[in-house]
Amino acid sequence: MSALEAGDAAALHRVLAARRDVRTGFTTDPVDDDVLRRVLAAAHTAPSVGFSQPWDFLVLRDDDLRAELASLAADQRATFAASLPAARARAFAGLKVEAIREAPLGVVVTCDPTRGGRHVLGRQTQPRMAAHSVAGAVQNLWLAARAEGLGVGWVSFFRERELAALLGERVGLPQHLEIVAYLCLGHVSEFAGAPELESAGWARRRPLEWAVHTDTWGNHGGGDALDGAIEACASIDVTEGEAAARERLTRMTVPPGALGQMAEVGVRLSGLAGDCPPPIPEPAVVAVFAGDHGVHARGVTPWPQEVTHQMVANFLAGGAAVNAFANQVGAEVVVVDVGVAAELDEAPGLLPRKVRRGTADMTAGPAMSREEARAALVAGVEVARDLVAAGNRLLVTGDMGIANTTASAALVAAFTGESPEVVTGRGTGVHDAMLAHKTAVVREALELHGLLAPDSSEGALRSERPAEADPLGALAAVGGLEIAGIAGLLLGGAALRTPVVVDGVVAGAAALVAAALAPTASHGWLGGHRSVEPAHTLSLTHLGLEPLLDLGLRVGEGTGALLAAPLVAAAARALAEVATFDAAGVASKDA
Ligand SMILES: O=C(O)c1ccc[n+]([C@@H]2O[C@H](COP(=O)([O-])O)[C@@H](O)[C@H]2O)c1
Numbered sequence: 171m172s173a174l175e176a177g178d179a180a181a182l183h184r185v186l187a188a189r190r191d192v193r194t195g196f197t198t199d200p201v202d203d204d205v206l207r208r209v210l211a212a213a214h215t216a217p218s219v220g221f222s223q224p225w226d227f228l229v230l231r232d233d234d235l236r237a238e239l240a241s242l243a244a245d246q247r248a249t250f251a252a253s254l255p256a257a258r259a260r261a262f263a264g265l266k267v268e269a270i271r272e273a274p275l276g277v278v279v280t281c282d283p284t285r286g287g288r289h290v291l292g293r294q295t296q297p298r299m300a301a302h303s304v305a306g307a308v309q310n311l312w313l314a315a316r317a318e319g320l321g322v323g324w325v326s327f328f329r330e331r332e333l334a335a336l337l338g339e340r341v342g343l344p345q346h347l348e349i350v351a352y353l354c355l356g357h358v359s360e361f362a363g364a365p366e367l368e369s370a371g372w373a374r375r376r377p378l379e380w381a382v383h384t385d386t387w388g389n390h391g392g393g394d395a396l397d398g399a400i401e402a403c404a405s406i407d408v409t410e411g412e413a414a415a416r417e418r419l420t421r422m423t424v425p426p427g428a429l430g431q432m433a434e435v436g437v438r439l440s441g442l443a444g445d446c447p448p449p450i451p452e453p454a455v456v457a458v459f460a461g462d463h464g465v466h467a468r469g470v471t472p473w474p475q476e477v478t479h480q481m482v483a484n485f486l487a488g489g490a491a492v493n494a495f496a497n498q499v500g501a502e503v504v505v506v507d508v509g510v511a512a513e514l515d516e517a518p519g520l521l522p523r524k525v526r527r528g529t530a531d532m533t534a535g536p537a538m539s540r541e542e543a544r545a546a547l548v549a550g551v552e553v554a555r556d557l558v559a560a561g562n563r564l565l566v567t568g569d570m571g572i573a574n575t576t577a578s579a580a581l582v583a584a585f586t587g588e589s590p591e592v593v594t595g596r597g598t599g600v601h602d603a604m605l606a607h608k609t610a611v612v613r614e615a616l617e618l619h620g621l622l623a624p625d626s627s628e629g630a631l632r633s634e635r636p637a638e639a640d641p642l643g644a645l646a647a648v649g650g651l652e653i654a655g656i657a658g659l660l661l662g663g664a665a666l667r668t669p670v671v672v673d674g675v676v677a678g679a680a681a682l683v684a685a686a687l688a689p690t691a692s693h694g695w696l697g698g699h700r701s702v703e704p705a706h707t708l709s710l711t712h713l714g715l716e717p718l719l720d721l722g723l724r725v726g727e728g729t730g731a732l733l734a735a736p737l738v739a740a741a742a743r744a745l746a747e748v749a750t751f752d753a754a755g756v757a758s759k760d761a
């Protein structure tokens with residue numbers, strides 16, 4: 171008998187679903203004092219650490235003061251806008267982030283971290299519980315306001331101490347208080363059906379399943395993120411979208427076939443989307459997966475292993491080739507540490523997902539365990555999910571890992587059946603003697619793990635490909651953590667019907683692993699460029715991917731794929747924007 175009446179429970183869920191963070195559409199209608207009191211009373215019933223009730227509510231009506239607050243927020247808005255990649259900045263320009271002047275009331279919700287003295291139950295171990303309690307009060311306020319038909323917008327475009335100082339000066343706000351929320355509150359012309367940021371395409375709602383872990387972290391009800399991605403890839407059916415694109419291409423005001431490879435990219439994007447025109451694949455983000463390699467000890471590269479983490483620092487500081495190219499094409503750069511040997515300091519843009527500190531030497535045993543290979547794949551799928559939920563519509567693979575062209579060559583040999591002599595390349599620029607040694611090391615590793623195709627010395631494409639039967643085993647034996655992460659990104663992107671641009675030889679090796687795990691996933695991938703590494707061309711051919719660019723690049727990091735990103739977007743735009751012969755009144759050619 172303790173549950174609410176069915177109607178009351180349903181009403182509660184309706185309020186939860188109908189609550190919006192409101193930034194547009196406030197009206198000038200005054201808020202009735204009784205209504206405001208009910209809303210604040212709801213906030214005051216929130217749970218709090220040790221029943222300390224650390225909140226206070228400062229109700230602001232003064233127009234001049236609110237105008238000053240709005241100008242503080244405008245400064246922070248400008249700072250944020252200046253930090254954004256071009257495509258994001260364009261989208262942000264159309265978003266409203268506060269209604270400080272338009273809403274008739276401002277409510278500053280504070281937290282007194284000292285309230286109750288020394289012995290607040292539960293706060294001595296977790297001091298942040300005081301502020302968390304205040305956030306609970308804000309949520310109560312928000313829901314009660316919605317039930318009363320009042321809109322609330324929580325504005326965080328403030329530097330907290332700057333806001334506190336201004337409020338201290340103007341209205342006597344005590345300076346020992348923390349400011350948890352500035353809320354715009356008032357009547358609204360309507361409540362939107364979905365969050366404004368979702369409707370604007372800024373971000374997407376994450377499915378509940380991704381957020382729920384049962385018994386073990388990562389178990390989302392019968393499987394992990396990799397299982398989920400592989401299952402979702404199995405249902406990719408490109409037939410309708412491709413057919414619609416091919417049909418539209420025949421009616422577009424260009425001579426038949428004149429769009430060349432751009433048409434094929436448009437067809438591919440439409441196939442993946444199941445629709446034509448496909449969504450414009452912007453904004454783009456490059457995820458640079460970084461890891462070290464035990465095989466480095468065998469002298470397969472002229473560079474010291476520390477260059478991996480030094481280059482990661484360079485990416486995060488914005489000083490690498492990937493940053494320059496990302497700036498040029500308006501993409502974001504994130505770095506994912508799946509296996510760098512060094513400990514990395516926290517930094518904006520760094521996703522710490524270390525599975526282990528570098529792999530082991532693949533010529534002495536497996537580079538990693540199957541569990542570790544799987545964990546890095548899962549990390550890649552989860553990075554794809556997070557980046558897509560954050561609003562990205564094009565994923566670009568990137569890699570950093572000294573000695574990873576050795577691991578990539580070994581994987582490409584194992585998946586294509588080609589010989590070590592054919593697949594092994596010069597990587598960062600090894601000289602002839604080192605190339606011969608590197609090739610021998612690749613052969614040794616493949617032999618040790620039973621991954622060498624029986625007749626692979628002859629160099630032709632082999633029918634017997636030992637890795638196909640056990641892709642995870644091959645990845646664990648001769649792969650790399652960043653290669654596994656990229657394979658996960660490729661699967662995660664395809665699973666979400668979000669195209670992924672494949673970079674150089676390392677991404678090519680990862681794509682072979684991913685395609686062996688989920689063959690239909692490759693419908694979601696585009697060949698960004700052709701690297702000079704021989705293993706790259708072999709993997710692209712094997713996967714049926716036609717590279718968009720051939721610039722003689724061998725940088726890695728995602729550089730070549732980034733340069734191709736605008737071409738991918740242009741292919742989608744052509745399908746959306748090029749008029750048909752009928753619509754434009756252009757005569758089609760005589761039969
Ligand atoms: O992308 C490519 O095709 C490519 C070709 C040669 C080298 N690389 C990069 O160079 C590093 C590995 O080279 P190496 O010689 O140490 O194996 C690694 O960080 C890769 O991103 C990348």
Ligand SMILES: Cc1cc2nc[nH]c2cc1C
Binds near residue numbers: 569570725727
């Ligand atoms: C300098 C340098 C930059 C790189 N970027 C990707 N791999 C790299 C390897 C080296 C050595």
